[in-house]
Amino acid sequence: MTGVGQAGRIVAVDLGGTWVRVASFQPDGTIRERARAATLREAGPEAVVAQICSLAREVVSADSWSVPEEMVVAIAVPGPVDPVAGVMDGAPNLPGWRMVPLRALVEAELGCRCLIDHDASVAALGEHRRGAGRGMADFVYVTVSTGIGAGLIFGGRLYRGGSGRAGEFGHMVVVEDGPLCHCGNRGCLEAVSSGTAIALAAGAPSAAEVSRRAAAGDQAAQEVLAAAARQLGLAVGGLINLLNPDAIAFGGGVLAAGGHFWDQMVAAVAEGSFAATRAHCKLLRSQLGEDQGLLGAYELAQDELAEGAASVLLA
Numbered sequence: 001m002t003g004v005g006q007a008g009r010i011v012a013v014d015l016g017g018t019w020v021r022v023a024s025f026q027p028d029g030t031i032r033e034r035a036r037a038a039t040l041r042e043a044g045p046e047a048v049v050a051q052i053c054s055l056a057r058e059v060v061s062a063d064s065w066s067v068p069e070e071m072v073v074a075i076a077v078p079g080p081v082d083p084v085a086g087v088m089d090g091a092p093n094l095p096g097w098r099m100v101p102l103r104a105l106v107e108a109e110l111g112c113r114c115l116i117d118h119d120a121s122v123a124a125l126g127e128h129r130r131g132a133g134r135g136m137a138d139f140v141y142v143t144v145s146t147g148i149g150a151g152l153i154f155g156g157r158l159y160r161g162g163s164g165r166a167g168e169f170g171h172m173v174v175v176e177d178g179p180l181c182h183c184g185n186r187g188c189l190e191a192v193s194s195g196t197a198i199a200l201a202a203g204a205p206s207a208a209e210v211s212r213r214a215a216a217g218d219q220a221a222q223e224v225l226a227a228a229a230r231q232l233g234l235a236v237g238g239l240i241n242l243l244n245p246d247a248i249a250f251g252g253g254v255l256a257a258g259g260h261f262w263d264q265m266v267a268a269v270a271e272g273s274f275a276a277t278r279a280h281c282k283l284l285r286s287q288l289g290e291d292q293g294l295l296g297a298y299e300l301a302q303d304e305l306a307e308g309a310a311s312v313l314l315a
């Protein structure tokens with residue numbers, strides 16, 4: 001029993017450093033009810049689990065303590081996870097979250113099944129099924145915002161790697177002895193080309209402010225952005241050589257800011273990749289906007305339900 005009939009069983013959660021967004025779905029997979037709250041990030045995991053569960057009850061209109069037992073809650077989380085164990089292993093936007101068994105905590109409180117996965121992977125799945133990557137077998141989603149991450153779709157399926165930690169594109173070292181990254185290493189792409197890195201390098205409060213300064217003719221701001229775009233583009237060129245994808249879609253605030261950043265990145269992609277491999281790979285903008293995490297989490301749950309149904313049929 002796969003497909004549209006499952007939609008009513010799914011609650012999607014997009015857990016971010018700023019907002020917790022939650023949605024339930026119509027039978028056709030469109031969002032039915034949505035709710036959100038400012039993430040209680042300083043209050044720790046238990047408070048945020050309580051938020052997630054309260055919002056989940058809200059969107060399924062459950063008056064009781066538990067949501068229906070057959071419900072599946074799929075959560076996109078802002079950091080590395082062990083998707084098999086359901087454990088979050090730290091998140092740059094959620095200080096103090098180390099080895100949090102998020103899946104078990106949510107399952108215990110709601111009394112239904114829960115799935116968790118890295119937000120970049122979830123976004124890739126959403127864009128692949130419903131956005132920029134539709135119809136493509138081999139697709140990569142790259143997000144450039146406060147951090148940098150990637151989600152990988154190979155042969156139409158999410159690739160998680162040997163222990164579920166694939167996609168840490170932001171932590172490829174691109175500058176020897178470069179700026180310190182929050183992961184502890186030096187010269188990671190994230191420490192050079194993320195919004196956080198751009199703001200730090202320009203001595204500005206945010207990457208958006210650096211973009212404003214650059215647009216107003218500030219040469220120092222223009223140079224910081226050009227350097228960040230170039231390193232990003234060279235690294236993306238490497239991804240293209242390594243993976244030969246059909247397309248890469250880009251999301252996140254840094255690339256949405258406008259100006260020359262996109263063009264500078266694309267020029268460096270050409271420099272950093274083989275011409276024929278590059279010519280095959282479409283460079284696209286993400287299409288799902290702020291519902292990306294919710295729609296991706298929905299697709300994560302759909303895949304899980306479809307696989308569960310397939311294994312029952314095979315048994």
Ligand SMILES: [Zn+2]
Nearest residue numbers: 171181183188
């Ligand atoms: Zn790093």
